[in-house]
Amino acid sequence: MTAPATSRQPAFTALRDSTLDGWTAFTGRVLAPYQAAVIRIGFALCFGGFLLREWPHRRVLYGDRSAWSLDLARQMLAGNHAFTVLAWSGDRWWFETVYTLAIAVSVLLLLGWRTRAMSVLFLVCVLSIQNRSVLIGDGGDNVIHLMAIYLAFTRCGTVWSLDARRRRLHPGRGVDRVGVALWSLLGPALLFAQLTDPGGTGMLSPGLYSWSTVFWAFWLISGAWWLLDRRAPDGEARAVLDAMATMLHNCAMLVVMVEVCFIYATAGWYKIQGSLWQGGTALYFPLHLDYFNPWPGLSQQLAAHPIPVFLISYGTVIVQVAFPFLVFNRRIKNVLLVLMMTEHAAIALTLGLPFFSLAMISADAVFLPTWFLVRTGSRISRFATPHATLVRSRFARRSEPPRSAEGVTTI
Structure with a gap:
């Protein structure tokens, strides 16, 4: 015996309304804006900080003195x-320009x-x-590589940026002349790179054309x-572009979340197959390697106690394997x-891998609650505002022109 049509109507209406609300949110609302800002800041800080730390060794790692020669790279x-x-040129000036530009871009993105x-x-x-040198790097570099692709989409x-501040202070401002100039410069540069085989190698076109x-x-x-x-800020075409950008953002954030889950799932399941992790002694051996030993005293103290080593080894595996399955439970x-x-x-402190740890913490931030990020941002803003006001006032006093004894400004 089937239920009457009138009894199915409310359920169908509720399903339709919820679907429409979800579609409206997906196309019309930027989801997880604070998480995206944290990812932007974290990975820009991580990559820029790494380049600054390796500044004395930059030519050996990626430049003209690298063991991985330019011919091998090509x-x-x-x-x-x-x-x-x-790979377009082996000249030192080209490498120095790209390396310095990478640091500047990291700061501006931050x-x-x-x-x-x-x-x-x-x-x-x-x-x-x-x-340029694919054999240099660790898991943190792979994460930066992937997240840099996702960030572009x-x-x-939207929040916590100079762009957001400019939109907030000047909501009705006209054409962004700096943005237009930057856009006008990048287009011809891309066209030149695509049409003129830079360096004359004839081997770079596949990668260049694909990107x-x-x-x-x-x-x-x-x-x-x-x-x-x-021309038409309130037109339909402008609304369509805005909806497309919002959808790309939401999809990219979803991909970031899935990527983090894959990273922990694969890391956890590979650890399960290792005999050292099964025995709970995997942490013991890195603590005795000079390469991963920035604080020998701390490493020796930790390695001298087998129970903490056992608990940390097993706890790492349990957390990494469980995270993809428990990510939908907010409290857990x-x-x-x-x-x-x-x-x-702890890895950054005991094993001396600060940029790997920063990359992973930045990736984990995609799952942080919005209320926590908003509250943390408000506290940082309240702490930074008085100091910024004090610095501006001191700078203004120093930049004032000198005054004569009668109080008249002298030039």
């Missing part, structure tokens, strides 16, 4: 179609200055530096965005996040 690039602008352009340039810089400057499609798409969409924003997820971030902070 042979590998011809096979895997990877992209790096450092500050949130023209984040749409800086996120794409950050992607170019990360690919160029890492693909997000609206990571140029993505770069041209970013450039054309940004131009169309600016044109429609100027927050507890696991605290444990994993504490673990990465």
